[in-house]
Amino acid sequence: xxxxxxxxxxxxxxxxxxxxxxxxxAWPVAREEIVVAAGESGQLALVMGEGAAARHLxxxxxxxxxxxxxxxxxxxxxxxxxxxxxMGRAADFTLGCAQLGGGDETVEIVTExxxxxxxxxxxxxxxxxxxxxxxxxxLGRVAVERGADGTDxxxxxxxxxxxxxxxxxxxxxxxxxxxxxxxxHGCAVGELDQTGLFYLQSRGLPPxxxxxxxxxxxxxxxxxxxxxxxxxxxAALAALEVLx
Amino acid sequence: xxxxxxxQASVADKPILxxxxxxxxxxxxxxxxxxxxxxxxxxxxxxxxxxGYEVTGGSVTLDGQNGEKIDLLELDPHExxxxxLFLGFxxxxxxxxxxxxxxxxxxxxxxxxxRGQDPLSGGEFLKLAREKAGLLRMDMDMLKRPVNVGFSGGxxxxxxMVQMGILDPKLAILDETDSGLDIDALRICxxxxxxIMRRPDKAVLLITHYQRLLDYVKPDFVHVLAGGRIVKSxxxxxxxxxxxxxxxxxxA
Numbered sequence: 001x002x003x004x005x006x007x008x009x010x011x012x013x014x015x016x017x018x019x020x021x022x023x024x025x026a027w028p029v030a031r032e033e034i035v036v037a038a039g040e041s042g043q044l045a046l047v048m049g050e051g052a053a054a055r056h057l058x059x060x061x062x063x064x065x066x067x068x069x070x071x072x073x074x075x076x077x078x079x080x081x082x083x084x085x086x087m088g089r090a091a092d093f094t095l096g097c098a099q100l101g102g103g104d105e106t107v108e109i110v111t112e113x114x115x116x117x118x119x120x121x122x123x124x125x126x127x128x129x130x131x132x133x134x135x136x137x138x139l140g141r142v143a144v145e146r147g148a149d150g151t152d153x154x155x156x157x158x159x160x161x162x163x164x165x166x167x168x169x170x171x172x173x174x175x176x177x178x179x180x181x182x183x184x185h186g187c188a189v190g191e192l193d194q195t196g197l198f199y200l201q202s203r204g205l206p207p208x209x210x211x212x213x214x215x216x217x218x219x220x221x222x223x224x225x226x227x228x229x230x231x232x233x234x235a236a237l238a239a240l241e242v243l244x
Numbered sequence: 245x246x247x248x249x250x251x252q253a254s255v256a257d258k259p260i261l262x263x264x265x266x267x268x269x270x271x272x273x274x275x276x277x278x279x280x281x282x283x284x285x286x287x288x289x290x291x292x293x294x295x296g297y298e299v300t301g302g303s304v305t306l307d308g309q310n311g312e313k314i315d316l317l318e319l320d321p322h323e324x325x326x327x328x329l330f331l332g333f334x335x336x337x338x339x340x341x342x343x344x345x346x347x348x349x350x351x352x353x354x355x356x357x358x359r360g361q362d363p364l365s366g367g368e369f370l371k372l373a374r375e376k377a378g379l380l381r382m383d384m385d386m387l388k389r390p391v392n393v394g395f396s397g398g399x400x401x402x403x404x405m406v407q408m409g410i411l412d413p414k415l416a417i418l419d420e421t422d423s424g425l426d427i428d429a430l431r432i433c434x435x436x437x438x439x440i441m442r443r444p445d446k447a448v449l450l451i452t453h454y455q456r457l458l459d460y461v462k463p464d465f466v467h468v469l470a471g472g473r474i475v476k477s478x479x480x481x482x483x484x485x486x487x488x489x490x491x492x493x494x495x496a
Contacts, residue, residue, distance in 0.1 A: 193337075196339050204322050205347075
């Protein structure tokens with residue numbers, strides 16, 4: 001336990017891109033345990049607060065349990081969300097995370113999803129919009145343990161840079177010890193499609209409006225199907241307006 | 245309405261338009277035809293203000309609301325739209341996640357705001373959109389879908405015409421609106437162009453390879469664009485002559 005209380009260094013993989021000074025203000029980070037019993041389902045929409053904030057969720061899903069986690073990591077100077085998930089047989093985990101940062105903000109999400117038993121499914125969608133000198137990070141490990149056949153895991157990670165001075169780090173990682181598994185990951189860092197922007201502007205939308213419309217759609221991919229999709233999209237839009 | 249004088253433009257430092265002059269008056273439909281690589285699409289993009297299409301000489305003016313001459317090249321793309329210009333794309337762009345109706349309502353109201361008009365309410369907009377979609381025989385459900393995503397080539401072109409109907413421009417530049425259309429869609433688009441734009445206070449510049457669209461949208465003037473210039477102008481008969489004899493014979 002003592003070891004966990006010491007402030008990490010950037011030599012540790014999970015903290016490689018973090019803002020240590022800001023992390024110190026939020027340290028130590030309590031582990032928040034969430035247990036979903038077999039066959040049950042749960043959900044959480046996490047909207048990160050102002051200043052320096054760090055959360056660490058430890059989620060255990062029983063057989064055939066389901067959990068839907070949505071994260072809007074946007075409001076503060078530093079926002080870090082760590083999520084560890086351990087899944088039972090045929091459990092289902094969904095993560096939809098939008099990260100928005102400008103100035104010299106750091107937003108990061110670090111996940112470790114463990115498929116411990118057969119036939120579990122996990123879906124992770126992370127969308128980041130970064131301007132100024134902001135840093136946005138996704139570090140996501142999917143571990144498929146021996147015998148967890150029939151695993152279906154997907155990671156879709158995309159970041160949009162509004163300025164060339166912003167930084168996106170994306171590292172999906174797979175560790176597979178089972179035979180019959182389906183693990184997909186897609187990862188892309190880019191800028192707004194200039195042709196699309198011109199198309200929208202050619203119809204009369206001013207540049208900022210055209211950008212907002214496209215980014216709104218991009219970020220909304222993280223919240224598709226969420227129980228409170230509308231509220232999350234509205235909060236994300238408010239955060240987006242600040243960036244533009 | 246539109247005066248293009250000695251227009252020169254480059255793409256990636258390569259000169260494409262080399263002194264193009266053209267005057268389009270209100271109430272007229274002009275067709276621009278020409279071989280591949282002549283600069284037809286470049287002309288459309290230059291008039292629309294696409295980044296990367298650099299004007300190196302000449303001038304373009306558009307008549308304003310009170311007959312004043314607007315220097316089109318000074319305006320940003322969205323300001324050109326508000327001034328009454330519509331560019332129909334040869335390859336309409338897919339915008340995932342953004343619905344047609346949301347995009348078009350925001351675009352129409354941005355134009356109205358720039359012109360000092362009140363915005364359309366949700367109900368007013370939907371009524372207008374329904375009317376124009378009906379004109380182009382497009383299902384309203386398609387207008388609720390993301391812009392052009394999953395649309396066939398023909399549906400994208402019809403969507404362009406629906407957008408034109410909703411935005412109600414005074415000058416439309418239509419870049420190969422007929423490409424990718426089957427025979428029925430060609431007729432529907434042609435009739436749409438006539439219904440929306442064949443007015444004494446509007447004008448159209450049709451950019452096309454083929455005569456077939458001109459069977460439905462009868463041009464008043466036909467121009468041949470080759471090597472970055474208008475090399476020949478005439479009436480509708482010129483399009484027929486081009487079709488039977490080819491560009492090389494006619495433009496030489």
